Amino acid sequence: MTHACYCRWxxxxxxxxAGVVLGTxxxxxxxxxxxxxxxxxxxxxxxxxxxxxxRENPAHxxxxxxxxxxxxxxxxxxxxxxxxxxxxxxxxRGTYAIEVTVTNLTQPTxxxxxxxxxxxxxxxxxxKLVKELVDGRTTIVPGGTPLESPTVQLRLIVTADSYVAQYxxxxxxxxxxxxxxxxxxxGDDKVSLQCYYGPPDAEHWFRFDDFQIVxxxx
Numbered sequence: 001m002t003h004a005c006y007c008r009w010x011x012x013x014x015x016x017x018a019g020v021v022l023g024t025x026x027x028x029x030x031x032x033x034x035x036x037x038x039x040x041x042x043x044x045x046x047x048x049x050x051x052x053x054x055r056e057n058p059a060h061x062x063x064x065x066x067x068x069x070x071x072x073x074x075x076x077x078x079x080x081x082x083x084x085x086x087x088x089x090x091x092x093r094g095t096y097a098i099e100v101t102v103t104n105l106t107q108p109t110x111x112x113x114x115x116x117x118x119x120x121x122x123x124x125x126x127x128k129l130v131k132e133l134v135d136g137r138t139t140i141v142p143g144g145t146p147l148e149s150p151t152v153q154l155r156l157i158v159t160a161d162s163y164v165a166q167y168x169x170x171x172x173x174x175x176x177x178x179x180x181x182x183x184x185x186x187g188d189d190k191v192s193l194q195c196y197y198g199p200p201d202a203e204h205w206f207r208f209d210d211f212q213i214v215x216x217x218x
Contacts, residue, residue: 036215038089038096043068043209047084054083054192067209069105072113072198077125080196085120088189089213091160098158098191100211101171103151106204108133114141115195115206117156119163122188129156129165129178140167143178157216160186171210 041048043063060071061082073081089096102115116130131152132141140147142165153171157164163183166175191213195206 034217035097036217037212038215039086039213041211042066043211050086052085054085055079055081057081067103067207068193069205069207070115070193070195072106072115072195072204072206074110074198074200075196077118077128077194077196080194083118083192083194085190085192088119088158088191089215090186091158091183091189092186095157095159095216097214097216098156098212099153099214100193101151101153101209102131103207103209104131104138104204105207106202107150108138108204109202110197110199110204111135112197113195113199113204114197115208116154116193118192118194119156119158119183120188120190120192121184125192126184127163127181129154129167140165140178142181145176145178153210156191158183 039048039050043066046063047068057073060073062069068084070082075081098117100117104115110133112132112134114130114132116128118125119127128141130141131138131147134141134144138147139145140152145167147167147169149169151170153168155166155175157166161182162180164180165178167178168175193208193211198204
């Protein structure tokens with residue numbers, strides 16, 4: 001059955017979301033941090049300024065009911081279609097968080113079928129925070145934490161040399177940390193919303209909403 005939504009045929013451009021990290025240490029009390037929203041997109045009737053597509057297939061994405069919906073392509077991350085990308089903030093100047101809520105509209109069935117945030121550095125995907133089907137279970141990657149809910153809010157916190165990957169099922173409660181690690185030194189950094197490794201013979205869709213880029217200071 002064809003996915004029922006209104007597809008936007010526009011080509012768009014650049015911009016960013018929220019977090020809480022100092023160096024490689026997660027702040028123990030995120031609620032005490034001050035957050036300055038640098039960019040947000042509620043996907044109301046279209047895409048906000050500053051986005052651009054990598055390998056756009058206009059028939060396989062749309063904005064509907066306050067969310068971006070993308071059909072899961074079968075391609076891997078290196079050649080994924082309909083990767084929505086924008087410039088990231090300069091990590092050398094502060095701590096930032098990128099947040100988005102992700103919902104699978106179709107139950108994932110393909111090994112490694114996934115959706116979420118991908119970090120690009122100098123034109124290459126170098127890190128991802130996604131919900132992913134691995135060996136029959138939906139998990140948060142990195143970390144491999146099982147996830148039962150079809151909806152999850154993802155939060156990627158970045159500094160000049162590190163990341164903290166967080167999530168909260170159903171976008172409720174406190175954020176849980178899935179993993180921490182290192183990032184390359186700041187360069188040509190971009191953040192992307194994308195999904196891939198879908199089944200080649202079935203139509204699966206993911207929904208993205210409440211996207212934000214936030215500067216965080218204590």
